[in-house]
Amino acid sequence: MSASPTQLVAIVGPTAVGKSALAVRLAQKFRGEIVSADSRLVYRGMDIGTAKPTRAERGDIAHHLIDLVNPDEAFSLADYQHHAYATIAAIHARGHTPILVGGSGLYVRAVLEGLALPRVAPNPAHRAELERLDAHTLYARLQQLDPVAATRIDPRNTRRVIRAIEVCEASGKPISALQTRAAPDYNVLRIGLTLPREKLYERINARVDAMMDAGLVDEVRGLIERGYSTELPAMSGLGYRQIALYVTGGAPLAEAVRLLKRDTRRFVHHQYSWFRLDDERIHWFDVSSPRDAEIAELVARHLRGTESAQ
Numbered sequence: 001m002s003a004s005p006t007q008l009v010a011i012v013g014p015t016a017v018g019k020s021a022l023a024v025r026l027a028q029k030f031r032g033e034i035v036s037a038d039s040r041l042v043y044r045g046m047d048i049g050t051a052k053p054t055r056a057e058r059g060d061i062a063h064h065l066i067d068l069v070n071p072d073e074a075f076s077l078a079d080y081q082h083h084a085y086a087t088i089a090a091i092h093a094r095g096h097t098p099i100l101v102g103g104s105g106l107y108v109r110a111v112l113e114g115l116a117l118p119r120v121a122p123n124p125a126h127r128a129e130l131e132r133l134d135a136h137t138l139y140a141r142l143q144q145l146d147p148v149a150a151t152r153i154d155p156r157n158t159r160r161v162i163r164a165i166e167v168c169e170a171s172g173k174p175i176s177a178l179q180t181r182a183a184p185d186y187n188v189l190r191i192g193l194t195l196p197r198e199k200l201y202e203r204i205n206a207r208v209d210a211m212m213d214a215g216l217v218d219e220v221r222g223l224i225e226r227g228y229s230t231e232l233p234a235m236s237g238l239g240y241r242q243i244a245l246y247v248t249g250g251a252p253l254a255e256a257v258r259l260l261k262r263d264t265r266r267f268v269h270h271q272y273s274w275f276r277l278d279d280e281r282i283h284w285f286d287v288s289s290p291r292d293a294e295i296a297e298l299v300a301r302h303l304r305g306t307e308s309a310q
Contacts, residue, residue, distance in 0.1 A: 008088065008186040009299060010037075010100040012108055012275045013193035014268040015238075016203040018287055020053050022193065023101040024061050025292060026299055033062040033091045035084060037102025037111065040237045042068045042075050045223060048216045049239025051207065064091075071223060071234035074122070081110040085184065097303065105274025112190075114182040120167045130162045131231070141165055146174035154270050159233050189302040191295060192275055192282040197268075199288060204264045211239065212257060221247045238264055 009026065011019045023034050036042075040050040044067045047054075053063065064087045069075045084100075088111075091098040102108060109115055130138060139155040145168040153160050167175040195203070220243040228235060230244045239260060246256035277284060283298060285291040 006092075006185055006187045007189075007303060008098050008100060008112075009189045009191065009302070010108065010112060011191045011193065012105075012282065013103065014195075014200060014271045014275075015051075015103050015264060016207045017193045017195055017200060019101050019103065019193055020051075020057070022191075022287075022292070022295065023099050024053075024057070024059060026296065027061040027097070027099055028059070029296060030097045030299055030303060031095070032097040032099045033064065033094075034058075035087055035091070035098055035100045035111075036063065036065040037084070037100050037104055037107040039080070039104040039107055040234070041066045041102075042080070043071045043234045044069065045226075046071060046219070046234065046237075046240070048211050048214050048219045049237065049243070051211070071228045072232055077106060077110055077115075080107055081115070084111045088186075103271050103275075105271060108274070112183070112186070112188055114184050115179060116182060120170045123166060123170065126166060126169075127162060130165060131158075135161070138162065138165065142168075145169070146176050148176035149174060152176070156266075159236060187302075188281075189299065190279075190282040191298070192277075192279075192284040193287050194277065194284055195286065195288060200268060201265055204268070205261055208257065208261050208264065216243055217247065217253070220244055224248070238267060 009030075009032070011023050011026075013019055020034075023032070026032055027034055038050070040046065041052050042065060043050070046052070052066065065080070065083055068083070084107075088098045088100075100108065100111060106115075133141075135155060135158050138158060138161045139150065142153070142161050142165050143150040145165060149164050149168075153164060155161065164175045167178065171178060194200075216239060220240055223235070223240070224230065224244065224247060230241070230248065235241065235244060242256045242260040242263065245251040245259070246253045251259070275282065285295060
């Protein structure tokens with residue numbers, strides 16, 4: 001079954017819920033190609049901590065927007081959006097089904113809602129000044145400059161807080177006033193995967209344990225030894241920030257692992273603020289029990305043009 005030039009399937013939900021595996025199964029059934037909407041998968045050499053699908057897990061399915069830049073290279077949300085639109089157009093041109101997959105809410109929104117992003121060039125000197133401030137002070141500054149943007153940004157995400165402050169101060173306008181939306185002409189089917197929190201937390205703990213067994217410590221140590229600073233945005237992500245504490249002597253390994261599990265659970269709360277269970281545009285499936293047959297039927301109806309979730 002071929003996709004029309006406007007159809008798009010999006011699979012969203014919290015980390016460790018099984019989005020990537022479902023995407024591969026659907027891609028095999030519906031001539032699909034997978035478009036990552038994960039802000040960390042763009043970095044080369046960061047495989048274990050990002051839970052990047054292995055070659056074996058990808059099988060014969062094309063995966064896009066993975067391994068685009070080195071960890072010390074800049075890659076903005078606007079860059080991602082540009083790549084995503086070009087990739088989706090190419091997939092449509094091949095008569096295949098683009099399947100957008102990821103838990104980075106801002107990346108998903110940039111594609112599905114056509115979020116227009118302010119073109120303010122980074123100011124390294126100003127950023128260096130801001131980076132010397134603690135997270136509480138930074139967030140209070142953003143609340144002063146742009147209360148609306150402050151409600152949309154996790155106070156712990158200092159990289160996004162700093163960028164918002166930078167845009168506000170450079171443009172003289174709130175970043176929230178500069179961000180507009182022009183949704184692309186996609187007929188989108190949004191599929192959301194969820195689990196009861198207790199089960200999801202069990203999966204998160206198991207995933208972290210598997211990452212440790214797979215060599216996450218060696219991966220982080222290798223990145224640092226190759227000269228990638230722990231202050232880089234790429235190194236601020238889950239897994240790298242916590243394990244770098246251990247590698248650099250800031251915490252015992254057991255404590256670093258505990259922090260990684262805790263911070264991943266907290267990240268789930270943030271993801272559910274992006275992908276709300278009461279969002280009527282999203283078809284939610286509790287995957288405590290197998291739901292592939294129902295989801296596949298929903299996708300089939302969508303591709304036949306009898307289901308619209310836009």
